[in-house]
Amino acid sequence: MSSITIGGIMSGLDTTSIIDKLVAVEGNSQTLLKNQQTAQQSAVTAYTGLLSSVGNLAQQVGDLAKTSAWATxxxxxxxxxxxxxxxxxxxxxxxxxxxxLAAAHTLISGSTSSSTGATVASSGSLTLTNTATGKATAIDVGNGTLAEVVSAINGAGAGVTATAVQTSPGVYRLQVASSTTGDASKFSLSGFDNGYAMNTLTDGANxxxxxxxxxxxxxxxxxxxxxxxxxxxxxxxxxxxxxxxxxxxxxDGSSVADKISSIVTNANNLLASIAKNTAWDSTSKTGGPLLGSSTVRSLQQSVLSIVAGAGAPGLSVTAQGQLSFDADAFKTAFVKDPTGTAALYGQSSTFDANGPISSTATVSNATSKTRAGTYDVTVSSSAKAETWQLVQPGTGIVGRLLTLNQGAKSVSYTVTADDTDMAGAAASFNKKLAEAGINVSASVDGNGNMVLTSTVAGSRNTFTASIDGGGTATRTLAGADIAGTIDGLEASGIGNILTLPPDADSGAAGLSIDVEATQADINSVGGAIGSITYKPGVAQQLESLFEQMSDSSNGELVQAQNTANSAVKTLQTQIDNWTTRLDAYKETLTKKFTAMETALASLKAQSTSLSQYFNSSSSSSSSSSSS
Structure with a gap:
């Protein structure tokens, strides 16, 4: 007798197995959905890997495109x-x-004095004459003592430094030296008392x-x-x-060649990954997770097309769809023409000025949206460097506190006697400014006043300055940014840089131009200084491609990955719905088979009862007949 499961105890059928098989047949649609979800999950993983590679390459080629930083x-x-x-x-x-060797012109008095209080210029006035230009500067020396002469010369801002040198105990001479070197540093000094003429100690020389x-x-x-x-x-x-x-x-282009070689290796890994993920295996009749993806195929073809069309020395495309780099060919080309070779890898620009003006413009930056082309440039106002003038009080510059504030940075300096004059004070203040990392330079104008000028033009490099003790500090020129247009559209200005917004409706979108233009040039051509032609090199083109593909907002690879992720979620919802449907279907089948078993059990009970009844009746009849 065959074994009968409890599920089919009355019918003798394996109803549990029958139900499972019926549910499995009904669940074929869910299985197909699960297979589709697995494929989409594999696509998401593949896109993640590609995005990581593309992101790394974007940074690498972006660094390479900055050819001004090539250490060669x-x-x-x-x-x-x-x-x-x-x-x-x-x-x-x-x-x-x-x-x-260059030398600073230096004079020394022919006569000596017993003290710095001795009178050497009783007229109260000296005349310093620049030999090269013939410019004469009158210097008020008060009572004309040696000490007063030294102080007056140093406070005149005439480009010389005076010192009372003690050549032996109680013996003083006046020594005056130019603050600069060269033939042009020669000068004469007159107005001394008879017998105190100045002689040449060192001849100014180139x-x-x-x-x-x-x-x-x-x-x-x-x-x-x-x-x-x-x-x-x-x-x-x-x-x-x-x-x-x-x-x-x-x-020597060796260090750059190493960078390019590394990029080529990583780019080939990317191309190999694309080939693997989009391949069809005719033997197993299966395809890669990105089979049929037009996005990755476009990325692959774009990389190969950019490199093939760039004409960059040493870089080429193989018949197998990979990149090849000949480092020796690159280095040979670079040594022969460094500027031209760098332009083929980074970017190049030419400027065509309108008329006989000295204005220049070069591309300083471009984005993935910037297209090669020629664009008109107009400038309505040039960039200006913040400038202040410090005028010393009548008591001189020594002991005065100079202060400059720029943003969160502040520098203060008290002029010492070692500085002797405004030129010396400017030199010492420059040192303090440099130590503080402030882009401001101190100099002395023709009137002996200190001039503080930002070394970087624009509103971001403004500052304030002051001098105590009765001196005055006046802003003579406010720092301002350049203003103008690129391709007929308003551009933002930062210092000398004009930038068109990345979302501008122009092929020049995202283009930044470093413009050097005087206000005189701008006025002479009505602002239309000329046109700039931009041409991206291979690294710049690849950077644009990789940024377009990996942009977090609308990059093509990101969008493709998002589509795959959405498909995974949608399929999961459908799979969950099928799980609910199959559970209900199984419950329905179980109820039907249970009802069948119950009916069979009832029929069997009735059959047994009838059989017993008929058997009992037959026995009674037989007994009666025997009697």
């Missing part, structure tokens, strides 16, 4: 007394003899180097010991006379 040139000198600094991307070399020898040798001079424009791309400072010095600058 180094400078060397064959002499420890000559320091060389690279100033561009050009390889150069220069051999020369240092034949003279530094000199001689390049070459013989008939075609030439000499170059500098008012300081620094030469900046002799050899292209290199600056050098001399400190002693010496023969046969060679300074040179070398262009």
């Amino acid at each position: 040139v180094s400078a060397t000198s064959t002499s420890s007394s000559v320091t060389a600094t690279a100033t561009g991307r050009t390889a150069s070399s220069l051999t020369f003899d240092v034949t003279g 530094a000199k180097i001689q390049v070459g020898s013989g008939q075609y040798a030439y000499t170059v001079e500098s008012s300081t010991n620094t030469f900046s424009n002799v050899a292209t791309g290199i600056s050098f400072t001399v400190s002693k006379k010496e023969d046969g010095v060679t300074v040179s600058s070398t262009v």
Whole structure:
């Protein structure tokens, strides 16, 4: 006798198994939904991986696109007394003899005084004459004592410094030195009493180097010991006379090549991931989680298209759909043409000025929305650097407290006797300002007043200044930002930078331009200074592509991932609904089969009862017949 489960105890059927199978058949639709959800979850995971790769690449190519930061040139000198600094991307070399050093013109009195209180200029006035320009400055020396002469000269702001030097006990001479070096530092000082004439202690002189020898040798001079424009791309400072010095600058693109190589490796990993996630396996008849995704296919084709069309030295596309980088080819091209090679990787711009003006404009930044093109630039007002003038009180600059506040930063300086004059005070104040990280420079104007000027134009670099003791501090020019348009649309100004908003209805959206324009130029052309042509290089184009794809608000990859995430949630709702439906279906089947079993049990009971009844009746009949 076969085994019968409890579920079909009356019918002899395995009703539990029958119900499960019927529910499973009905649940095929839910199984399909679960499979679809698994596929969408795999797509979400794949998109997450791609977004991570794209985000990292966007940062890498963005850094590469900033070609102004490429560290590619180094400078060397064959002499420890000559320091060389690279100033561009050009390889150069220069051999020369240092034949003279720069010197500040210095005078010393021919006569001596027994004390600083001795009278040396009883007329009460001296005249200082600049030999180069012929400009004469009258200096009031009061009673004309040596001490008064020193104080008056130092307070005149005439570009010289006076000192009473004690050459031996009780013996004083007046020494006056120019604050600058070079031939142009020469001056004369007259008005002293008879017998107290000033003699030349040191002749103001330019530094000199001689390049070459013989008939075609030439000499170059500098008012300081620094030469900046002799050899292209290199600056050098001399400190002693010496023969046969060679300074040179070398262009080396190795560090940049390493960066590009790293980017190519990561880009190839991205392309390989796209290929894997979109592949179809004909053997297993299965596809990758992103099979059929037009978004990732577009990303793949765009990367390859940008690189193939850029013409960037050393960078190419293989027949297998990968990127290839030849570091040697890049370095060779870079050494030959550093500026042109950098432009092919980063960005380039040209400016066409309207008329004979000196205004210039260069692209300082662009966004993923900026398109290559030529755009008109107009400027209604130029950027201005905040400027203040400090006028010392009649009692002089020594002991005066100078204060400057810029934002949260503040610098105070009390002028000491060591500063001697306004020029010295300006030099000391400049040191304090630099230590505080304040972009303000102190100088002295032709009237001997201190001028404080922001080194960065614009409203963000304004400041306030003061001087105590009866001096006056006056703002002579308020810092202001540039104002103008790009492509006919109003641009925002920060310092000298004009920027078009990223959402502007223009191909120049997000373009930032560094403009140098004088108000005279602006007025002469009615503000229409010219047009700028922008061309992104391969790194800039890739950065734009990757930013477009990964933008958190409307990036194509992000939107595709969001769509997959939404599908997962929608499918989960449908799966949950099917679970409820199948539970109800199972409950219905169970009730029906239970009802069937119950009916069968009732019929069986009735059958048994009838059988017993008929059997009983038959027995009674048989007994009666026997009687």
